[in-house]
Amino acid sequence: MNKTDRMLAIVIELQRKGVLRAEDLAARFETSIRTIYRDMQALSEAGVPVSGAPGTGYSLMEGYFLPPVSFTADEAVSLLVGADFVELRLDAVYGAKARSSQEKIEAILPENVREETARVRSVIRLLNERAARTRGQEKETFEQLREAILQKRKIHFRYSKTLPEPDGNRHSERTADPYGLVFSQGAWVLIAFCGLRRDIRHFRLSRMKELVVLEERFEVLPGFRLQDHQSADDRHVIVRMLVDPAVADRIQEADNFYMESFEPGKEGWLATFRVRRIEELLQWTLGWGAAVRVLEPESLRERMREEIEKMLEHY
Template sequence: MNKTDRMLAIILELQRKGMRRAEDLASTFETSVRTIYRDVQALSEAGVPIIGAPGTGYSLMEGYFLPPISFSVDEAVALLIGADFIEQRFDREYGERARASRGKIEAVLPESVRRAANEVRETIKLPSTLEEAIDEAERARVAKLREAILMRRKVSFDYTKAKSGLVAHRHSIRTARPYGLSFVYGSWVLVGFCELRQEIRHFRLSRMTGLQDLDETFAFPPDFRMSKYVPADDRPIEVRVLASPRIADRVREAKYFYIVSKEDVHDGLLVVLRVRTPEDVLQWVLGWGSEAEVLEPEALRQRVRTEAERMLGRY
């Protein structure tokens, strides 16, 4: 990063985050503290009202705001696609805000940049919804949970969870302190403290019904960090399945929570899934019949073999 770009970035950093120490700025921009001192001095001489407090750091004078800056084509595409994603996957309120933001971004772009950005954007499309009714229900849950998180209100809901293998679903009423929402592998997940289990758990929104916010409030744990609670962390087992060329296209297009990657190989499509227990995907594997082969783990191969023998015994 050259000096001019770094000086502009320093202003934006102070504008976004308020007080920042020279050491923090040096770490952010991968330069020396001495260089930050020189940059800040140059900005001050250029008329930028930077306030320095010994032992505390730098901040911008209250009321100072950097005028809007121009976007490159790539930057504009990133912002517009981000607005598209929010419109599709968040609740209606944020969807409307995303549309309004997209309009404002497009309005301030020079004609040449707007035209080029739209051309690139046309080649990058987010997948459209396959089950609109389900998505609408999930959007409503996102809206209610987002408000409950901001207002620090507990929620209750009926939660459906499948046991391993072919056992029927289980239903339970849960009361939770909602801490955050995460979008993982195409599904929204609530991270919150479950009062039934007395620990932080993950709840897929698609498995919730009867969601209600309660009058009872809660306080966030002082040491809670959303980044520590990634839903995929509790799926330690890797499953590898080979799909034959006859079903490769259908499997490639399939939307399935446990899939983490798909790779074309010489004899079909290699699908990698991550699960808590191999039986989580037993029904999915059996659904493809003889066109899908479990490569590993051996425990799941044996389970498929057992189910196939039971099926054969019925005919």
């Protein structure tokens, strides 16, 4: 980064953060503290109202605001495509804000940058093919959860699991404290403290039904930060399968969530998975037919035999 770009970036950073020490700026822009001192002197000489207090840091004079900066075509594309994603994946309120943001960004772009941006965007497309079936309900759920999270209000909902619990039930009633929303593995997930399990749990929005935002409020557990949160990995069952080379590419493209490794061998490709329960891979494995052979555990091999025998009864 040259000196001019760095000085502009320093002003933007001060505008964003308020007060920053020379050490913070040096670390941010990967330069020396002495260089930051010189940059501050140059900014002051250029008329930018920068003030510095020993032991506190630098700040911009109250009321100063940097005029809108110009975007390169790539920067504009990043913002506009990001707005497309927001419109597709978030609720109607943010969808409208995303469209408004796009219009404002496009309005301030120089004509040559706007034309280049339009050309680049013309070869990028975000698909939302599930909209007709589930996205409408999921967006409504997202909007309700967003408000509940911001207002710190408890929620009640009916939740469906892909596999039944040990008692045979797939559906349960939950009351929870919603902490945050995460987009993971192509789906929105709610991170919440579950009153039933008395612990932090993850809930896919697509499986949440009859959501009600309650009047009762909650407090986030001390020390919890959504940005630092990592779910406990309770996938302790190791599954190994031998894959016919003829379908190896297709299995790689399928990108199974539970797959840990996929390596070539003498008889075929060896796929290793980690799951909570063997049932999580049962239907997926059956779907590949004779092209996939379970090596271990024996419990999954037995379940495969049982399912195949049931299938034979139908044919």
